Amino acid sequence: MSRCFNFSAGPSELPLEVLEQVRDELLDFRGTGCSIMEISHRSKAFTEVHNETQQMLRSLLDIPEEYDILFMQGGGHMQFSMVPLNLMAPVSADPSRRGGGCYIVNGTWSRKAAHEAGRLGGISIAAEGDETNVPQQQDLRIPEDASYVYYCDNETVHGIEFNYVPDTGRVPLVADMSSNILTRPFDIRKFGAIWFGAQKNFGIAGLTIAAVRHDLIGRAPENCPVMLDWKSYSSKNSMLNTPPTFAIYIANLVCHWLEKQGGVPEMAKRAAEKSGALYSVIDASDGFYSGKVKPAFRSRMNVTFWLKDESLNDLFVEEAAALGLKNIRGHRSIGGMRASVYNAVPTEGATQLADFMKDFERRHG
Amino acid sequence: MSRCFNFSAGPSELPLEVLEQVRDELLDFRGTGCSIMEISHRSKAFTEVHNETQQMLRSLLDIPEEYDILFMQGGGHMQFSMVPLNLMAPVSADPSRRGGGCYIVNGTWSRKAAHEAGRLGGISIAAEGDETNVPQQQDLRIPEDASYVYYCDNETVHGIEFNYVPDTGRVPLVADMSSNILTRPFDIRKFGAIWFGAQKNFGIAGLTIAAVRHDLIGRAPENCPVMLDWKSYSSKNSMLNTPPTFAIYIANLVCHWLEKQGGVPEMAKRAAEKSGALYSVIDASDGFYSGKVKPAFRSRMNVTFWLKDESLNDLFVEEAAALGLKNIRGHRSIGGMRASVYNAVPTEGATQLADFMKDFERRHG
CATH class of the missing domain: 3.40.640.10 (Type I PLP-dependent aspartate aminotransferase-like (Major domain))
Known part of the structure; x- marks a missing residue:
């Protein structure tokens, strides 16, 4: 592939x-x-x-x-x-x-x-x-x-x-x-x-x-x-x-x-964009997705969230993977989902994941 | 190159x-x-x-x-x-x-x-x-x-x-x-x-x-x-x-x-061949090359030797390198030469080095 x-x-x-x-x-x-x-x-x-x-x-x-x-x-x-x-x-x-x-x-x-x-x-x-x-x-x-x-x-x-x-x-x-x-x-x-x-x-x-x-x-x-x-x-x-x-x-x-790429200031700008794109989808989902961390302390690197209906977890992961959006399962100790958007993850990757999340919500919400 | x-x-x-x-x-x-x-x-x-x-x-x-x-x-x-x-x-x-x-x-x-x-x-x-x-x-x-x-x-x-x-x-x-x-x-x-x-x-x-x-x-x-x-x-x-x-x-x-390749027994065979080829040249050189380690304890991995005329050291290293035989200087603490013939060094590498040593001796001995 x-x-x-x-x-x-x-x-x-x-x-x-x-x-x-x-x-x-x-x-x-x-x-x-x-x-x-x-x-x-x-x-x-x-x-x-x-x-x-x-x-x-x-x-x-x-x-x-x-x-x-x-x-x-x-x-x-x-x-x-x-x-x-x-x-x-x-x-x-x-x-x-x-x-x-x-x-x-x-x-x-x-x-x-x-x-x-x-x-x-x-x-x-x-x-x-x-x-x-x-x-x-x-x-x-x-x-x-x-x-x-x-x-x-x-x-x-x-x-x-x-x-x-x-x-x-x-x-x-x-x-x-x-x-x-x-x-x-x-x-x-x-x-x-x-x-x-x-x-x-x-x-x-x-x-x-x-x-x-x-x-x-x-x-x-x-x-x-x-x-x-x-x-x-x-x-x-x-x-x-x-x-x-x-x-x-x-x-x-x-x-x-x-x-x-423009050094650390540019990375800070991209990190805000990438994590922001994902947190926006979560916040606009009316509970279909939810995070646990208070907004002021949300990580710009590791975006954690849970699906309201956890029985959809496997389908969510599979459909994402089929689109080339990989490794989004949460840490084994807490479950849910985690999208890590470190420096090398392109902004396009985060926006594609955000688009997929919106689409998945539309189909299953 | x-x-x-x-x-x-x-x-x-x-x-x-x-x-x-x-x-x-x-x-x-x-x-x-x-x-x-x-x-x-x-x-x-x-x-x-x-x-x-x-x-x-x-x-x-x-x-x-x-x-x-x-x-x-x-x-x-x-x-x-x-x-x-x-x-x-x-x-x-x-x-x-x-x-x-x-x-x-x-x-x-x-x-x-x-x-x-x-x-x-x-x-x-x-x-x-x-x-x-x-x-x-x-x-x-x-x-x-x-x-x-x-x-x-x-x-x-x-x-x-x-x-x-x-x-x-x-x-x-x-x-x-x-x-x-x-x-x-x-x-x-x-x-x-x-x-x-x-x-x-x-x-x-x-x-x-x-x-x-x-x-x-x-x-x-x-x-x-x-x-x-x-x-x-x-x-x-x-x-x-x-x-x-x-x-x-x-x-x-x-x-x-x-x-x-045939596992460890085959590697043992090759190690004996590779180090043997080099020690043979040293022993046959009538003192042009000499080692310090007693023959029974000579390493099959790291063949150390000294040129009788140490003013030829740089030339020896340069000529070897020009033939693609690289990194043969001895450890900085003791000088001389060291050819390490670990498993991945092909037998051909050792025989080429042995041939070069004989030729160098012929020209400078």
């Missing part, structure tokens, strides 16, 4: 231009006579890709020099451990930070992060959402001696996105931006660290990126496993050992694609 | 048939309308690849059911931490195991592994090689209460390979087989665990595999970071979180390729 529109929550759609370039240079990477997959991470050809990717990401996200950009492996769960291991231990210069991590919990991923940090040390909960909303600034209880405050900027399972950046005073703020990085401008100077997996808006699974302020690197305890210490990456330009070279190459192509 | 013969020590050459298949199905994976990179790790299409890869690897290596096959990330350095974290802590049923890890050190990688284990707990050294040899059975000092004995089966930097499997009695044996897995038959029943990175003989960087005997899983301490506990992989079929899906797909294609 031909290429479909892919609403997978991750790993998810890549720009067609990126895939075509990968295909075209797969057997011979730019005259080396080898595939990019076959060359040493210390070769000139690869280190150029590696360094350019860091530089382009820095530029796309406006990350100043006082933040290090780290390329890691292990996905979100590895960061769930690395954040507390790297930030819980107070440096001797700052003995007041003994309160452990403080977590804002408003969905599956922030809950998992808090759970792992709780296993590794003492934590507190700043606030809990009820999976329809985002806790607001005035509801956050942050201990003065907290080591850091952690939250997940976009929760993919329920489709909930923060509509503000928490103010945590002098306590470093850490954000999981796995599912909405590069989809709207933000000021990293408000954060001590951000991290994200690559497989939604920055390429493929197997690469995890963090941007960490210098002064927060080097705080891990003496016996921290070497690959869990941000310093191991910071001090070796993310090449203490062989990095996931192919995933970094894909990220490089995604950077070029993003730049050509 | 056209495809070269690639003697890179890793990431290294892939079978051309594998690369061609990747290219051909890159935009549409077997009728899904998506690239394999773009689909959920929980989709039917991907889980079939994942499970088949485990099964084929089990079959190729003759791994019985009492061993779990784990797909992980983080490379060798992550296993340097995971081995001690998972095996040092004695289970209550076996309180005699308190001696920590016991390491056979005979090269760069076993030394790094011992260093990391020493940071995380108490270790002892069974024996040390001098980088020309492998410590023999009678030289191993293994404490009776050791938690495990660890060694690296093939040291890539100097090109040293074990010519026997250490007998460690009832102490579990653990081997790093990153650089010679799938290149000769071995009996895994002699081991508690083996592990290897994928980027030499099993695909691309970003995937690390272990085969661990059931009874050695579940011994990590309570506060072990979740992604460093072998149990997290064993209990979730290596899908606690998103695995490196594309690297697993490549490993799958490599399994099919290996099977078609």
Whole structure:
């Protein structure tokens, strides 16, 4: 069959231009006579890709020099451990930070992060959402001696996105931006660290990126496993050992694609259009479709909704797939539908899905 | 230019048939309308690849059911931490195991592994090689209460390979087989665990595999970071979180390729031919080329040698490259030359390199 529109929550759609370039240079990477997959991470050809990717990401996200950009492996769960291991231990210069991590919990991923940090040390909960909303600034209880405050900027399972950046005073703020990085401008100077997996808006699974302020690197305890210490990456330009070279190459192509499209501001515009098209159909459907998240906190990335008559679910999914609109089932833990409209999903994909939803409603409403 | 013969020590050459298949199905994976990179790790299409890869690897290596096959990330350095974290802590049923890890050190990688284990707990050294040899059975000092004995089966930097499997009695044996897995038959029943990175003989960087005997899983301490506990992989079929899906797909294609070629016995035959062709030229060169490793311990994977007149090094590398024989410089820590002849390097590549070496000697000897 031909290429479909892919609403997978991750790993998810890549720009067609990126895939075509990968295909075209797969057997011979730019005259080396080898595939990019076959060359040493210390070769000139690869280190150029590696360094350019860091530089382009820095530029796309406006990350100043006082933040290090780290390329890691292990996905979100590895960061769930690395954040507390790297930030819980107070440096001797700052003995007041003994309160452990403080977590804002408003969905599956922030809950998992808090759970792992709780296993590794003492934590507190700043606030809990009820999976329809985002806790607001005035509801956050942050201990003065907290080591850091952690939250997940976009929760993919329920489709909930923060509509503000928490103010945590002098306590470093850490954000999981796995599912909405590069989809709207933000000021990293408000954060001590951000991290994200690559497989939604920055390429493929197997690469995890963090941007960490210098002064927060080097705080891990003496016996921290070497690959869990941000310093191991910071001090070796993310090449203490062989990095996931192919995933970094894909990220490089995604950077070029993003730049050509108009960068993060353009992605923000498209995200509003794509998610807006779908939420409009839901809101105009008089209950045929309904979402659970309060409008102010609706994710621009993961549009979740339920059919009033759930016996139509399978038909809905089948008819959509027949039109090339794929992977729209909700997360197995909550059911319903979920259309993820990450950067690489064309606006046309969202409008075709919106048109299909209207048509399906007309025929079954 | 056209495809070269690639003697890179890793990431290294892939079978051309594998690369061609990747290219051909890159935009549409077997009728899904998506690239394999773009689909959920929980989709039917991907889980079939994942499970088949485990099964084929089990079959190729003759791994019985009492061993779990784990797909992980983080490379060798992550296993340097995971081995001690998972095996040092004695289970209550076996309180005699308190001696920590016991390491056979005979090269760069076993030394790094011992260093990391020493940071995380108490270790002892069974024996040390001098980088020309492998410590023999009678030289191993293994404490009776050791938690495990660890060694690296093939040291890539100097090109040293074990010519026997250490007998460690009832102490579990653990081997790093990153650089010679799938290149000769071995009996895994002699081991508690083996592990290897994928980027030499099993695909691309970003995937690390272990085969661990059931009874050695579940011994990590309570506060072990979740992604460093072998149990997290064993209990979730290596899908606690998103695995490196594309690297697993490549490993799958490599399994099919290996099977078609005749499996591990055929690879052993070719490894002997390829490395033999190169060592023969070195030994017949009357000192024009020389190796440092004693013949009994010469690696069948990484053929290291030095030119008598090192001022010819650059010319040697340039002339080889002009013939399409690439990436033959030695590791930056020891210099000289290193031709890595992993499974995917065709016999023709090794014989062409041998012919070039003879010709170069004739012209400059």
